[in-house]
Amino acid sequence: MTPPATPPATPPAVPPLPLPTADREGCERLAADLRAAGFTADGVRSAWGADNDDAVGRGVRGPALGVLGDRDDALAVLARLLVLGMPQDEASVAAALPRTGVAGLCALGLATTDGTRVAPTALIRPQSYAVGTGDGHWWIASDLDEAALAGPLPEDHVLGVGGASFTLAELQLPTPAARALDLGTGCGIQALRAREHVAEVVATDVSERGLAFARLNAALNGVTGIDARAGSLFAPVAGERFDRVISNPPFVITPRRTGVPAYEYRDGGMIGDALVASVIRDVGEHLVPGGVAQMLGNWETRDGVPGLERVREWVDTSPVPVDAWVVERERTDPLAYAELWIRDGGTVPGTREFDRLLDAWLEDFAARGVTGIGFGYVLLRRPAGGDAPTLARYETVTQPLPQGGLGAHLAEALAAHDRLADMDDAAVAASVLRVSGDVTEVRHHRPGEEDPTVIELRQGGGFARSLSVDPALAALVGACDGDLAVGALIDAIAQLLEVDAGALRADLLPRVRELLFTGFLGFAPDAEGGPR
Template sequence: MPPRPDLAPEPALCRALAADLGAAGFFSEALRAAWGETADTATARGLRSPALRALGERTDALAVLGRLFVLGMPQPGAAVGEALPRTGVDGLGRLGLAAVDEETVTPQAIIRPQSFTDDRGSGQWWIASDLDEAALGGALPDDHVLGVGGASLTLAGLQLPTPVARGLDIGAGCGIQSLRARRDVAAVVATDVSDRALGFTQLNALLNGVDGIEVRRGSLFEPVGGERFDRIVSNPPFVITPRVKGVPAYEYRDGGLQGDDLVAAVVSGVGAHLAPGGVAQLLGNWEDRGARSGLDRVRQWVAASDIPLDAWIVERERLDPLSYAELWIRDGGTLPGSPEFAQLIDAWLEDFAARGVTGIGFGYVLLRRPAAGAPTLARYERVPQSLDPGTALGAHYADALAAHDRLAALDDAGLAASVLVVGADVTEARHHLPGIESPSVIELRQGGGFARTVPADPGLAALVGASDGDLPVGALIDAIASLLEVDPAELRAELLPAVRELLFTGFLRFG
């Protein structure tokens, strides 16, 4: 394949391209309607033929741009010129998005519309990135810039929806996290080791009319030495890759360090760049080594920070070494069954064995520099239940932090004096053995947030059911103790810690 042209995100051309894309109706829903739900799903998996069959011989602007930018296929120059009258085929070439000859426009990048929804409403971006495996017809180049994938959508949905002044996006890639951050952050610095990634970040900001994003080249915190931020977000190159000859190292996912050392470096170093009250959010992998769990090792990284930090770590998934190796070798475009695939598997497993790795965890990291005083939050948990695709947890995170801060200032007497309401998404399930009147199991279930299920005894279930914003917690406990014929003081000692947990997790809210 000939070398890719350099990106040249000229503001005027980016505005022209945005106008052309909008005029062509180049949006997610329109494309889905053009080629159907099945083809849309297949396209997300790198399969182009269903969409091509659905488009047939169509030559309208949406069909031409869908083939060119979504499927990554060359198109006739005349058709592209008609679809992009303001930009023109020469404009695409000047931007570095296509190679142009007398008759054909060959894409050098993909542009995909990306719908999103957060607490402020819904919207859509156009996201440009490098050609994928389907368009390339083989393995990715080492300096590939990834588009919007599952991990990047997850992190975008985790970002806190609270306004702050200054943010940092470490390892910006195509710039999706910077775009999301700018919805709540006044100014963002985006860093990456890849000039091409920073070019895509600039181009995508211009294409979507988003200002306030400054790009800087460098690794981790090097470009921002001595600076502090109110919000730091990172989808770092956290994939654990053997550092041996013959194993590809992709810039978008491999940080160049051994094992999970890169995530450890971000966790232990981010505190120095957080302003008081500032929050960092990132995704990461961590290794279980021998009898020591990955979550315990993350706790050690947090303790190594020069700045004491609040920490909320959620492990969402855990894979054995073989499954992890297979996942990321396939991600790079190497097919199972090939000699190369088997060789890479051996390299991965030997690397894990050298460190005594028994499993690899994936999850969400939230770190906060206390505005004043010592840290009060140290929560390391496994939350493996599945969530609906596209679930945005940012508002849930913000509510949980606010509840934690309020609880940290309340002793048990203060909590007992508080009036609470049950979350609108909370339901109760009771399981009875046949012929037995009393339930053997009571569960509280959460429709939002992490969709948790919490076992409850009759006292806790009664307290949650009675939390309607009328009576304080203490009065409710006394009434329940009378009904259950138990000691009120003992019931209070049993239920108040559970109430604190339910407030943090969103089952209960302060009235």
């Protein structure tokens, strides 16, 4: 006789935490205290060491606590309280926050006190990031994580800054614009990043907790010009258009069944990858001509149709035709994907609850014929002046990328594409080019042979691409020093290689266009500093 199934354990109820309050004066006092304590990313990292700091990012607190020992200086107290989420003695907290005080911290909704111990109700983590003029810095408040809660996350959890958040922040175009939309703002990091280049940002989310943290983080970092609005997807901005749309949407594919947690920060409530498809199809109507949307997403390889091809179908069915540049960075199988996101919610592998959730995920994927899940970056642009789209690029880029500068690379690639779209081959041949400063050449030789068997061009910035090229293209790139036009260089190379110059032009000019788009080559400046 089969024993009755054991119902899933009900996790203990987590008492509701207070909403943070974006009182500007209180945030200014707290920022001054954090600054005076040296509560920065570098300060905290140096306090307990780089390796231990990385462990904290993975939810392992023990080594960092061991290094801090019984230190009671302001940085140590605040690191325990606000980074690790551990209660601290009230007198120590009061000394660490002389302007804010314990009462001020509680008034901001960031802690509670029983008169002896101060218990955090949120985390504040210092974050450093690369910007065009140097290093930037934020303090980002978010909900207590699973280490601080000692258990699974509540479904209305507001996530702090993770790897995906930093990725999208670095992808944002660093060029000026008037209005931007941060769709699904969460703790508000994308809105903060956008405000560095955009005059006004509208930040939307279905989560009232997320909006409260976004308002707090803006005030804590002294940032104005962010309008936080509640609502799903584009509903809060119906009829409005923007120069930029940035979105790290809740793209995680989650089974739609009872007993599977639906975390607001990652689950959009739709089946499979339908939420990402919806945003891609609808965003064009909210862009001004020339406006750009940038987002992250997951997409399924389903019934034999590769994920990137399904994304192409979504773009093609947009009511507003758009340029598209989609980069798939990772591809994983259903089992690994399910394990990743079940662990992300705080459920421990090897437990009955973990196995129950894993079965639900795998059954959900099997029902739709899903054999793989891709993750990547989506850039869409509404052509200016009602023009037809000219960019449709769908590619897989899996190599590690250098830190910083990717947003600038995207902006330069778009500018190169637009210039090339108006140039025929004769105009490209008449252009004077220069090899980019981050490009190197590697030649591989068989022992004892003079001629290389493989010639590679490698890019240090951008997408860190590596290309195998033939001797003719290698010679052309090597000769692009801002002096002679491309056509003249090709003619000289043809004579050197004893091949037909016309045929060599027909072969090399399309590849020159690709090298200009990907950043291996650039247009050389004229005498006044403008591109020739």
